[in-house]
Amino acid sequence: MTVYLDDWRQPARLGVAVDRWSHLVADSDDELHSFAARLGMRREWFQCKEGRPHHAHYDLPERSRQDALSLGAVAVTWRQVGRMIRDRRSDNLAGSAAAQGPRAD
Secondary structure (H helix, E strand, C coil): CCEEECCCCEEEEECCEEEEEEEEEECCHHHHHHHHHHCCCCHHHCEEECCEEEEEEEEEEHHHHHHHHHCCCEECCHHHHHHHHHHHHHHHHHHHHHHHCCCCC
16 A cells, blocks of 8 residues: 655645645555554544545645655545546546446436
């Protein structure tokens, strides 16, 4: 399993923190939470909307970027993360359809 850090670097204010923010994502939520905890991030910072589990991520401030890379996060482009999200969404939709079984028309 791998944790990825994109190069989005969006300037924003989150609460009192003003920084440039990127997305920290992983192959699984458990791995993402474990990695985020090692960075000192709190679980309530995790972002995942109901019905959109493929979008699960943490926003990572620029000041923590090098720490994440030193711990083993893989630097990727924001476009690569977009493809990962799209692929996960497709996988989730396919898995959901398979779990429902064949349709009775």
